[in-house]
Amino acid sequence: MKDKFQQNLQQTQTMLAKHHRDGEAFVQLMKDTYTGRFNDDFWDLWNTRMAPVLSESPVILDLGTGPGTFLRDIRKRHPQARAIGVECAEYMLAAANDLPEGCEIITADLHDPQLPLADNSVDVVVASVVLHEMHQPVRTLQEMQRCLKPGGIFYVMDWVRAPLAQYLADSELAVFDRQTPGEELEDLFIHFIEHNRFSIDDLAFMLENTGFHVLEKTPLKEGRMARLVAEKK
Numbered sequence: 001m002k003d004k005f006q007q008n009l010q011q012t013q014t015m016l017a018k019h020h021r022d023g024e025a026f027v028q029l030m031k032d033t034y035t036g037r038f039n040d041d042f043w044d045l046w047n048t049r050m051a052p053v054l055s056e057s058p059v060i061l062d063l064g065t066g067p068g069t070f071l072r073d074i075r076k077r078h079p080q081a082r083a084i085g086v087e088c089a090e091y092m093l094a095a096a097n098d099l100p101e102g103c104e105i106i107t108a109d110l111h112d113p114q115l116p117l118a119d120n121s122v123d124v125v126v127a128s129v130v131l132h133e134m135h136q137p138v139r140t141l142q143e144m145q146r147c148l149k150p151g152g153i154f155y156v157m158d159w160v161r162a163p164l165a166q167y168l169a170d171s172e173l174a175v176f177d178r179q180t181p182g183e184e185l186e187d188l189f190i191h192f193i194e195h196n197r198f199s200i201d202d203l204a205f206m207l208e209n210t211g212f213h214v215l216e217k218t219p220l221k222e223g224r225m226a227r228l229v230a231e232k233k
């Protein structure tokens, strides 16, 4: 009989495969859209908030790293860094299997991550569009509180709650057309719920209750997404 850990991992993999629809296409989408998430604004923020807290040989953790594009990028920018990605979707793990030296992957389910990392050993954690894919992010936040050094920075960027009309503005589906197939409507509304899990204040509330001090919270994309920067107390 499989142990509980393996069962939970498989359940999350199944849930993610459904959410991502076509795994390989989603890998490509994540690669193609990387520079939109890690854009000039992000690197300005990195230079002002994250780079100053890095130690000489920093440990940088990327939660839900996908194909590991951030890991490659950050190693180029900080050649002394140990860049660690956490991931569990099989197609993402396959896409991240040829990472350069200094980059590594931990296969773990973020719903209950027990990472092989020492207490107070991580300089910066990045969670880019990952928390909304989880049933609950509390265990992840608590594990980051354990792993981060005091004063270490936790960057969270994600979808946040927004009105349906705003969400549909990006959809090509004719939602109110009677001919639109039911399964396409169902898929769209399931994704709407998944992309509307938390408000920006909910994310800040959870960070503040897991040992972080929120330094800034900024709405993005007309309030449909948000970024938060928190410091471990």
Ligand SMILES: C[S@@+](CC[C@H](N)C(=O)[O-])C[C@H]1O[C@@H](n2cnc3c(N)ncnc32)[C@H](O)[C@@H]1O
Pocket: 012, 016, 030, 034, 037, 063, 064, 065, 066, 067, 069, 086, 087, 088, 089, 092, 108, 109, 110, 111, 127, 128, 129, 130, 133, 134
């Ligand atoms: C939307 S992608 C973002 C990828 C990357 N962070 C980026 O911004 O390019 C979210 C990633 O988080 C991973 N993920 C979601 N839930 C997870 C979980 N419970 N455990 C581990 N990885 C998870 C997914 O498999 C996926 O690769």
